[in-house]
Amino acid sequence: SANTSFAMPHTRDLPTNILFNMDTPVIAAVNGAAAGYGLDMALGCDMRIGGTSTKLVPGFAKRGIVPESGGTWYLPRLIGWAKATEIGFRGNNLSAAEAKEIGLLNDVVADEDVLTVAKEWAAEIAANAPLAIQSMKRLFRHGLTEDFESHSHHVLLQTMTLFRTHDFKESVQAFMERRDPRFEGR
Template sequence: MSFSTLSFEVKDHVATLTLNRPKAANAINLDLAKDLMHASIECDSPEIRAVVITGAGGVFSVGGDLKSFAEQGTSIGNYIKEVTTYLNAAVSRFARMDAPVIAAVNGVAAGGGMSLAIACDFVIASDSSRFTMAYTKAGLTPDISASYYLPRIVGWKRALELTLTNRVLSAVEAHEMGIVTRVVPDSELLSQTDELASQLTNGAKTAIGAAKRLLHSGWNQTLETQMENESQTIAKMAQTREGIEGITAFLEKRTPNFKG
């Protein structure tokens, strides 16, 4: 499938999505929202074992394309609803697919760019990158999962502060808050992201996906319900090819082969 606002490359079972509107600092308009949704569908494939999302031109994304918003005139509300519908579908699929998703954040991740980054399973940030919610600065409110993920990552009070003051966080500050998984030198962003992606492709994809879904569902369940979900899931995983291989490899003191 061809995309007009992002590049999509698959190599060694890793899909790399590069937001590609560098002249607009990878701002998210309707076309990019559609491309992200269709790319998420392409990534939800047996052949894809890890996903990387990054930005072209030294910027991850400055968030929503406010210029395209303003051009809609009185139809701005409907336009934003359409944009966020596609983005929501993409974020939902990334969260629920088996393949782990890595955000490789270069430069600025603001507004919807920050929201997209924190919705990923891992966030690898270059040491010069910056994070800011930015929404209320433009008279807007968080979207595409920020109000779900941010309080869970940093706590309610800190999420409120970041959202209402739009404080700009350095990569190190974002790491200290738990927003970022790892901070790396600018020159090593792609190599370290590739290294993590390669490591993940050798993992038990089905178990990784099931573990992701367990962690997501745990926020909304009682202790007993979640423990039952865990019991059902681990019992199911133990009967899969991956589970049998993992247990056998452990007993035989060898590295498991989850790729088959």
């Protein structure tokens, strides 16, 4: 059997695990090639913005290894089993257009605009109610492993909690006054 003594004893501290467990949305600005660990890091983000010359390089099989930082977990959840196995087993590079078509990139913009667009998306998200965004990310995450009935129960609990927040009351007041809400995260 293979010697696995070099393996990390605790994978919960891997950056991809930290990204997944964060309640804050994370946007990857992918400019150029995302290969190996960098590809796994991008897949671990909630959204990915790429440039026209962005290339995703899933060449693990061609190097005799597997995506060691979450890729085997993220890929089938992001794009389905058949596409994940095709990409993983064949190991062919994906252009930005191909990656967007199958859902690995949310948007493709001019290379010089990647970071700007990612920041614009972040600002748009940050303008929303932070407690609702955090709850939504937790619910998305838990929904990956829960049955529908359990998940619906958790959604109801989160909704009831959010109904009692200052931010929800502010959103109702802002709606009545026909103005944008001023969320405070409480």
